[in-house]
Amino acid sequence: RKVWGNKNMPFYFVQLAPFSRYRPGQLPLLWEAQTAALKIPHTGMAVTTDLVDNINDIHPRNKEDVGKRLALWALNKTYGKKKVVFSGPAYRSHKVVGQAIEVTFDYAENGLKSRDKKPLTWFEIAGKDGKFVKANAKINGSKVVIQSDQVDSPAAVRFAWNKAAMPNLANRAGLPAIPFRTKK
Numbered sequence: 001r002k003v004w005g006n007k008n009m010p011f012y013f014v015q016l017a018p019f020s021r022y023r024p025g026q027l028p029l030l031w032e033a034q035t036a037a038l039k040i041p042h043t044g045m046a047v048t049t050d051l052v053d054n055i056n057d058i059h060p061r062n063k064e065d066v067g068k069r070l071a072l073w074a075l076n077k078t079y080g081k082k083k084v085v086f087s088g089p090a091y092r093s094h095k096v097v098g099q100a101i102e103v104t105f106d107y108a109e110n111g112l113k114s115r116d117k118k119p120l121t122w123f124e125i126a127g128k129d130g131k132f133v134k135a136n137a138k139i140n141g142s143k144v145v146i147q148s149d150q151v152d153s154p155a156a157v158r159f160a161w162n163k164a165a166m167p168n169l170a171n172r173a174g175l176p177a178i179p180f181r182t183k184k
Contacts, residue, residue, distance in 0.1 A: 008041070008042050010042045010043075010044070010073075010078045011043050011044075012043065012044040012045070012046070012070045012073045012074060013043070013044070013045055014048060014070070015045050015047050015048045016030055016031065016034065016048070017048040017052050017058070017060045018049055018163060018164055018165055019052075019057075019163060020055045020056050020163065020164060021056070021058070024163070026163065027162075027163040028158075028160075028161045028162065028165075028181070031160075031178075031179045032181070035090075035178055035179075035180065038090075042077070044070070044074075044077060044086065044087070045073075046066055046069035046073070047087075047088050047175070047176045047178055048060065048066060049160055049165055049166055049176050050115065050166060050167075050170075051065055051066065055164055055166075069175070072084055072085065072087075072175075073086045073087070085107070085171065085173035085175065086107075087107040087175060088107060088170055088171055088176045088177050088178060089105035089106070089107055089112060089170070089171050089177040089178065090105060090106045090107055090177070090178045090180075091103060091106075091159075091178065092104045092105055092106045096154055096155075097145070099147055099153070100145050100146060101125060101145075101146050101154045101156075101157045101182070102140070102143050102144070102145050102146075103144045103146065103157060103159075103182070104142065105143070105144070105171075105177070107171055108143075108172075109142060110142075110173070111139070111142055111171070112139045112142060112144065112169060112170070112171055113139065113169075113170055113171070113172060113174075114139070114168045114169065115168045115169075115170045115176070116168050118168060119136070120138070120139070120144065120167070120168060120169050121167050121168050121169075122159060122161075122162065122165045122167035122169075123135045123136075123144070123146050124157065124158050124159075125146050125148050125151050125154050126154070126155060126156045126157075126158075126183075127151045127152065127153050127154060127155050128153065128155045130155075130156070132156075132158060132161075133148050133150045133151060134148065135147060135148040135151075135157070137169075155183065156183035157182045158180065158181035158182065159180050159181070160179035160180075161179060161181055
């Protein structure tokens with residue numbers, strides 16, 4: 001932006017795709033850093049966790065949908081087409097409700113869905129000990145309620161926190177949710 005002399009120049013980028021050769025925990029940390037970059041004004045990220053056809057190929061073949069997702073950001077944010085949905089669900093907040101954690105999302109105003117109509121995948125929950133276990137997750141409007149019989153007092157949730165994660169949570173526009181964790 002400095003070189004171009006435009007501090008407000010849009011910068012839209014592509015999330016790194018799931019890939020088998022990352023070290024354990026490495027890719028989710030990169031995703032977290034990419035998501036943090038969205039706090040920089042005039043940025044946007046096309047999520048790719050649902051576009052992988054070969055987990056052993058760092059360059060997924062489906063470039064068309066990647067381009068369409070980048071275009072959605074540009075249409076809404078650069079060209080002012082405010083009715084264009086440009087992002088999948090993004091973690092906003094969470095609260096403990098009994099033995100579950102309820103997660104609220106941005107970009108889910110019209111609700112959430114499972115892209116494949118199967119139970120939600122890639123949610124994990126942990127107690128105060130920080131040991132994450134696979135969790136059941138159910139949609140409740142624009143929120144997801146996460147719990148596990150193995151965790152009585154939940155303290156943290158993470159979603160798609162794995163280099164092979166190809167989760168099915170999306171908003172009603174069909175855009176995939178951004179991987180996240182609630183506690184480091």
